[in-house]
Structures are given as structure tokens and as C-alpha cells.
Amino acid sequence: MPFLVRPDGTRIFYKLVGRESKLAPLVFVHGWCSRHELWAEQARYFGKHRRVLLLDRRGHGRSTTSGDGQNPEGHAADIAAVVRAAGLSRVVAVGHAGGAAGTLEFLRAEPRLARAGVIVDAFLYAVPKKGAASHPLLSILRSMIEVLRGPRAPARKAFRGWYSSYFDAKCDRAAVRDIVAEAAQTSDAVKIAELEGLLIDVAAIADGVRQPMLWLSASAHDQAFIGRHLKNVGFAQVYGSAHFPQFEQPAQTNAAIDAFLARL
Numbered sequence: 001m002p003f004l005v006r007p008d009g010t011r012i013f014y015k016l017v018g019r020e021s022k023l024a025p026l027v028f029v030h031g032w033c034s035r036h037e038l039w040a041e042q043a044r045y046f047g048k049h050r051r052v053l054l055l056d057r058r059g060h061g062r063s064t065t066s067g068d069g070q071n072p073e074g075h076a077a078d079i080a081a082v083v084r085a086a087g088l089s090r091v092v093a094v095g096h097a098g099g100a101a102g103t104l105e106f107l108r109a110e111p112r113l114a115r116a117g118v119i120v121d122a123f124l125y126a127v128p129k130k131g132a133a134s135h136p137l138l139s140i141l142r143s144m145i146e147v148l149r150g151p152r153a154p155a156r157k158a159f160r161g162w163y164s165s166y167f168d169a170k171c172d173r174a175a176v177r178d179i180v181a182e183a184a185q186t187s188d189a190v191k192i193a194e195l196e197g198l199l200i201d202v203a204a205i206a207d208g209v210r211q212p213m214l215w216l217s218a219s220a221h222d223q224a225f226i227g228r229h230l231k232n233v234g235f236a237q238v239y240g241s242a243h244f245p246q247f248e249q250p251a252q253t254n255a256a257i258d259a260f261l262a263r264l
Contacts, residue, residue, distance in 0.1 A: 013062035014055040018047030025051040032098030033183040035061035041250035059190035071197035075102030108208035126203040166243035214260040
């Protein structure tokens with residue numbers, strides 16, 4: 001399995017699978033403390049007809065990190081470098097949750113490399129002006145950072161509780177325990193740096209995205225707000241899932257993405 005060595009020494013693990021075709025390749029970008037294996041059902045389904053690129057973001061899974069670049073700009077640069085190393089172009093980038101900001105930045109910064117994008121169960125938010133109310137997610141991120149910087153045992157217990165809550169109660173509990181255990185292996189420094197990297201104006205990044213977009217979620221989001229920042233966006237909702245639709249409801253997720261791809 002190949003690794004791409006970045007200028008700062010970081011090694012990015014990636015895997016190119018699927019069938020050679022004229023259809024747009026897909027690149028899947030996982031979220032916070034996740035890994036490329038959580039896209040297994042998408043790789044299997046879409047790989048029957050097109051190339052699929054999977055990667056572990058820096059500091060996650062099999063990838064290393066120099067300690068820098070845990071932000072949308074760093075992740076976007078890594079994605080672009082991996083896409084080029086895999087010999088792909090005009091890709092459709094699919095980003096989940098904490099990987100969404102980096103995916104949007106990749107789309108914004110690389111309009112010739114990225115044909116379209118899909119965001120899976122993420123929030124779009126702006127940093128408020130002085131005196132304005134903060135987006136609830138920003139407050140949650142700050143409180144999580146504070147806990148993770150605290151005593152180690154309570155921090156690790158809290159992390160496992162948060163991550164377990166990201167899955168619907170009807171999801172395979174043994175599988176969830178394995179995923180949570182894998183996520184907990186992410187270094188504390190990366191856990192914190194990733195959250196700090198999300199304390200930004202993601203809506204401002206979206207303002208620069210011109211490609212067609214699908215915003216796929218497991219619950220209702222503020223479509224009017226998202227539509228003001230992404231000028232060419234459609235919406236879909238997955239039912240019976242919590243925060244990991246690609247794992248919890250892969251058939252619905254794949255069908256929504258498939259319908260979007262058919263319209264490109």
C-alpha cells in the first residue's frame with residue numbers, strides 16, 4: 001500500500017481501488033479521529049464502475065504527522081497531493097464531518113482538480129462578529145478541547161462517551177466498540193489540534209466553492225444558510241442513522257451519492 005511523503009516529512013497513506021473508466025473518480029475523506037476503512041461500503045459499491053481513492057488524513061490511521069497541518073489548508077494540500085500522486089483528475093471529493101472543512105478547502109483551492117463535492121453529515125458555520133452569538137458547535141468544540149487538555153483518565157473516558165454517541169442505538173454495538181477503540185488510539189495532540197483547526201469560518205471557505213455540491217445529512221440542517229454560501233448545492237437526508245451515515249446506512253448513502261453523480 002503506498003505512502004506519499006509530504007514536504008514536512010508527514011507520510012500520508014492512500015489506496016487506489018476500483019475499475020478504470022471514464023467516470024469521474026471519487027476521493028473519500030474521513031472525519032475526526034476516523035480512518036479510511038469507514039468508507040469500505042462506498043469503495044465496494046462505487047469501485048465496480050469507477051476509480052476510488054481512499055486516504056488516512058495526517059495523524060490518523062496509518063498516516064503520520066509532523067505536528068503541523070491539522071487544519072483545512074493542510075488537509076486540502078494533502079488531498080491534492082495524493083490525488084495527483086494517484087494520477088487522477090476531475091475528482092469528486094466526498095468529505096465526512098471533521099473532514100468536511102478540508103474537503104471544502106480542497107474544492108475551493110483546486111477547481112481544475114476537483115469536479116464536484118459531497119459533504120456527509122457536517123455543519124457549516126461562520127465565526128461570529130464581535131458581540132454576536134457564537135454558533136453552538138463552536139462552543140461545543142471549545143468545551144471538548146478543554147476536557148481533552150485536562151487530566152488524562154477523565155479525558156479518555158469523555159472521548160469514548162462522545163464517540164459512542166455518534167452512532168444510532170440500533171447500530172451493531174460490537175462494531176461500534178471496535179470503531180471507538182480505534183478512534184481512541186488517535187494521539188491526544190492530534191485530537192486537540194484537529195478540533196482547534198475547526199475553530200474557523202467554514203462558511204467563508206464555502207463562499208469560494210463553485211463546483212456542484214451535495215449536502216447529505218442524517219438530520220435536518222439549515223439549508224437556507226448552506227445555500228447562501230454554496231451556490232450550486234443540493235440536499236439529501238439519510239434515515240435511521242446518527243453521525244456516520246456511510247457506515248450505519250450505506251445503501252441510502254450510496255444511492256444519494258449515485259443520484260448526484262448521475263446529474264453531473
